Amino acid sequence: MGTKQQITERIGSLLRDSKLSVTETRTKILELFMKSNGALEHSDFEKLAGKSFDRVTVYRTLQTFLDKGIIHKIPTTDTSVRYAVCKSECSEHHHHDHHIHFKCEECGNTICLDDTDIPQIHLPKGYAAHNVEVVVSGVCKTCK
Amino acid sequence: MGTKQQITERIGSLLRDSKLSVTETRTKILELFMKSNGALEHSDFEKLAGKSFDRVTVYRTLQTFLDKGIIHKIPTTDTSVRYAVCKSECSEHHHHDHHIHFKCEECGNTICLDDTDIPQIHLPKGYAAHNVEVVVSGVCKTCK
């Protein structure tokens, strides 16, 4: 993972690569993503960081990160929107974050399974598939 | 599909089978589900039915239908919650609504693909899968 210093530097590069100003809020939000080993939703930022930044700023920051391909959304069956950081190969125009997601029913954590194959889906005649989203729920490694 | 009379009768049976009172609101909401050939979200009911019933009643009715296994939720990457009617074999305790979902990027419609196989996912060691949700997006039959 590296020292705090190193992490901050890595986040700085990530932001500069995406042509974004390196601000305190953006750095802190990315730090929270890196610390948590799972997906985060909006309300988590308030819980994790208290009132250190404004709700509006969080919304705007997450939207910016989405636009730049730094994070991606994970489908849910409730009203919450969950986000996770993309792998380094992702960019604004080219996403390599095709992977399945796993939600643990015990700890509630959602993680990206990068090394698990995305299945081939054999659709009925006449349908064209552009994207396949898979969310598996069950019990994760650590909760077992 | 049958006459309006027949549909109303079928909905009545469905509700009675689930041990629910047959009310105007419930009947009308189920009618809307049957008419639409796709998933519906909360706001659709206000659009489709105007102010014929209260927002609160719609929320409560959808929750009741979920509890009884009459409808199920479909995962999305936004804050909306989409619902679709379950097949007849579903009940409060035993759900057979395991199927994948397809969202058309053209018409925005989400449908259940009942005859498409749910893929086997080979998870990393230590993970146990209880449920697999698949949402495919692309272009549907009619929009092609």
Add this chain to the structure above:
DNA sequence: ATTTAATTTGCAACATTGTTGCAAATTTAT
């Protein structure tokens, strides 16, 4: 068919979540 009991509905009030405009503060470029 009436009456009674149980359930459902609609209203009001509130809580949570997400959005927009704009001035102040911060960051980047000169």
Add this chain to the structure above:
DNA sequence: ATAAATTTGCAACAATGTTGCAAATTAAAT
């Protein structure tokens, strides 16, 4: 160091979801 551009926080608002309770509707019992 200064100017330009961007980002942030505040206020105000809009949309979405929840709860308690009285009135209305539905189901059950006579």
